[in-house]
Amino acid sequence: MSASLSYLERSKLHSNPTAKAFLELMERKKSNLSVAADLNKKAALIELADKVGPYICLLKTHIDVVEDFDQDLVDQLTALAKKHDFMIFEDRKFADIGNTVKLQYGSGIYKIASWSDITNAHMVPGEGIVQGLREVGLPLNRAMLLLAEMSSAGTLAKGDYTVKTVEVARKYKDFVVGFIAMERYADKEGDDFIYMTPGVGMDQTSDGMGQQWKHPREVVFDRGCDVIIVGRGIYGGGRDAAKEAKRYQEAGWNAYVERISK
Numbered sequence: 133m134s135a136s137l138s139y140l141e142r143s144k145l146h147s148n149p150t151a152k153a154f155l156e157l158m159e160r161k162k163s164n165l166s167v168a169a170d171l172n173k174k175a176a177l178i179e180l181a182d183k184v185g186p187y188i189c190l191l192k193t194h195i196d197v198v199e200d201f202d203q204d205l206v207d208q209l210t211a212l213a214k215k216h217d218f219m220i221f222e223d224r225k226f227a228d229i230g231n232t233v234k235l236q237y238g239s240g241i242y243k244i245a246s247w248s249d250i251t252n253a254h255m256v257p258g259e260g261i262v263q264g265l266r267e268v269g270l271p272l273n274r275a276m277l278l279l280a281e282m283s284s285a286g287t288l289a290k291g292d293y294t295v296k297t298v299e300v301a302r303k304y305k306d307f308v309v310g311f312i313a314m315e316r317y318a319d320k321e322g323d324d325f326i327y328m329t330p331g332v333g334m335d336q337t338s339d340g341m342g343q344q345w346k347h348p349r350e351v352v353f354d355r356g357c358d359v360i361i362v363g364r365g366i367y368g369g370g371r372d373a374a375k376e377a378k379r380y381q382e383a384g385w386n387a388y389v390e391r392i393s394k
């Protein structure tokens with residue numbers, strides 16, 4: 133059912149303030165594009181965020197690959213998020229016991245919970261990982277995605293693993309607002325999960341290292357997902373990142389409009 137509703141209508145179904153604000157932002161900005169900014173220099177990351185900022189709803193970071201990370205990077209990214217009206221998703225892929233992920237999320241060098249609106253986690257350790265992250269994230273109004281599936285060839289996140297992941301998400305809906313997934317699963321009464329899908333590219337289908345890229349229309353229209361996550365398709369190979377971001381924004385948004393109008 134959720135797949136046929138607008139992002140704005142769905143924002144009203146969420147109690148998590150970040151999920152609500154994120155769905156409103158998508159509608160306001162006409163963007164379901166997240167850029168995966170996998171760059172290892174602070175200046176390059178800031179430059180990319182500023183260039184693609186007008187076209188995205190979400191900037192996805194891997195903060196631990198930045199060689200010259202400092203608090204100023206976080207300050208500049210959060211200022212750009214305000215300037216261009218996007219949110220930040222640190223793609224940390226937590227994967228440890230509850231007590232450890234609490235420390236990894238809230239402290240250390242990166243203090244992810246202090247600046248990242250959304251983060252994600254694997255379900256490998258069991259539901260304690262959600263409990264630990266939720267303890268830190270909920271008081272800060274943060275939101276989380278569970279990795280229910282992956283885009284890479286040979287992924288073990290499938291079948292029963294995916295089904296169990298969705299069950300855990302339903303238990304902690306105040307914090308787990310969606311999934312990293314390759315397709316939308318059957319909605320149950322009361323479900324409204326946000327589906328974010330990596331492995332999106334319009335010009336190539338594979339990177340030779342297991343990544344598998346699909347077209348935005350296939351992801352949003354055919355598979356019913358909500359957010360396209362695009363990295364190298366936008367900034368790779370000397371591409372003009374702003375131009376490509378606009379192209380992906382239009383492709384993603386058109387597929388969404390087509391989906392909710394059918």
Ligand code: 6AU
Nearest residue numbers: 168281282283284312330331343362363364
């Ligand atoms: O478009 P790309 O292939 O350059 O970048 C894809 C981005 C990378 C991956 O770490 C991430 O998406 N990713 C994820 C996420 C977002 O959790 C899961 C997955 O299954 N595949 C994947 O590529 O930053």
